[in-house]
Amino acid sequence: MTGVAERLASVRRRIEAAARQAGRDPAAIALVAVSKSVEPARIREAFAAGQRIFGENRVQELVAKAEELAELAAPGEHGAAGGPIEWHMVGHLQRNKVRHVVRHVAMLHSLDSLRLAEELDRQLQKLGRRLDVLVEVNTSGEPTKFGVAPEEAPALVKACSRFDTLRLVGLMTIGPNTSHTGAIRRAFRTLRELRDRLRDEGLAGPEFVHLSMGMSGDFEVAVEEGATLVRIGTAIFGPRSG
Numbered sequence: 001m002t003g004v005a006e007r008l009a010s011v012r013r014r015i016e017a018a019a020r021q022a023g024r025d026p027a028a029i030a031l032v033a034v035s036k037s038v039e040p041a042r043i044r045e046a047f048a049a050g051q052r053i054f055g056e057n058r059v060q061e062l063v064a065k066a067e068e069l070a071e072l073a074a075p076g077e078h079g080a081a082g083g084p085i086e087w088h089m090v091g092h093l094q095r096n097k098v099r100h101v102v103r104h105v106a107m108l109h110s111l112d113s114l115r116l117a118e119e120l121d122r123q124l125q126k127l128g129r130r131l132d133v134l135v136e137v138n139t140s141g142e143p144t145k146f147g148v149a150p151e152e153a154p155a156l157v158k159a160c161s162r163f164d165t166l167r168l169v170g171l172m173t174i175g176p177n178t179s180h181t182g183a184i185r186r187a188f189r190t191l192r193e194l195r196d197r198l199r200d201e202g203l204a205g206p207e208f209v210h211l212s213m214g215m216s217g218d219f220e221v222a223v224e225e226g227a228t229l230v231r232i233g234t235a236i237f238g239p240r241s242g
């Protein structure tokens with residue numbers, strides 16, 4: 001099997017090519033390496049190859065890895081690529097786990113209820129810090145997916161704007177589970193139009209810029225439709241066992 005560094009390089013090239021194809025600046029797209037079920041040793045490999053943002057979807061696993069790899073988060077000399085490691089929570093977050101995860105994460109991609117926002121606010125106040133958050137939107141209507149319906153997003157964004165601890169920086173979605181590119185593109189476009197509308201209507205501020213969309217099977221379409229964060233696991237680390 002090819003190594004993590006080569007796979008990373010290949011994914012970065014594909015992101016760049018998709019961006020250029022769409023007339024976008026490749027630098028406007030950040031790669032979140034989704035490292036769920038991946039051993040810390042291989043996360044170190046990716047870090048050594050310059051990758052800085054890692055996404056996890058389970059609190060326990062995220063906390064364990066963040067602690068094991070704590071020295072990568074310390075400020076200081078981190079080699080040519082510079083900068084410490086950054087953890088993003090990309091999976092569904094339960095309220096009773098918030099207190100475990102908030103100290104470790106730089107961004108939460110999956111805010112989906114006011115009650116979760118309230119708990120985040122409570123725990124962040126204790127730490128005296130703010131957190132970048134994305135509102136997760138179910139753009140495909142698939143019942144197995146988390147996230148608010150597109151028509152519910154404005155109310156949630158508006159309600160969350162009262163929390164000084166939460167920096168609402170955009171939206172996240174998971175593409176529909178289909179090989180039909182048209183349906184995938186429609187879902188991503190829905191997310192972009194929603195972000196633009198929330199900004200135009202003044203419900204969200206100027207920092208509401210991000211679109212977290214695109215995974216191993218559909219990230220090129222997502223980049224074409226305006227993704228600023230792509231969340232990629234399999235294409236970097238190989239298939240997950242189990």
Ligand SMILES: *Cc1c(COP(=O)(O)O)cnc(C)c1O
Nearest residue numbers: 034057090215216231232233234
């Ligand atoms: C697993 C996961 C990904 C990455 O999926 P791949 O298909 O392995 O690239 C992205 N986003 C979320 C929320 C995930 O759970």
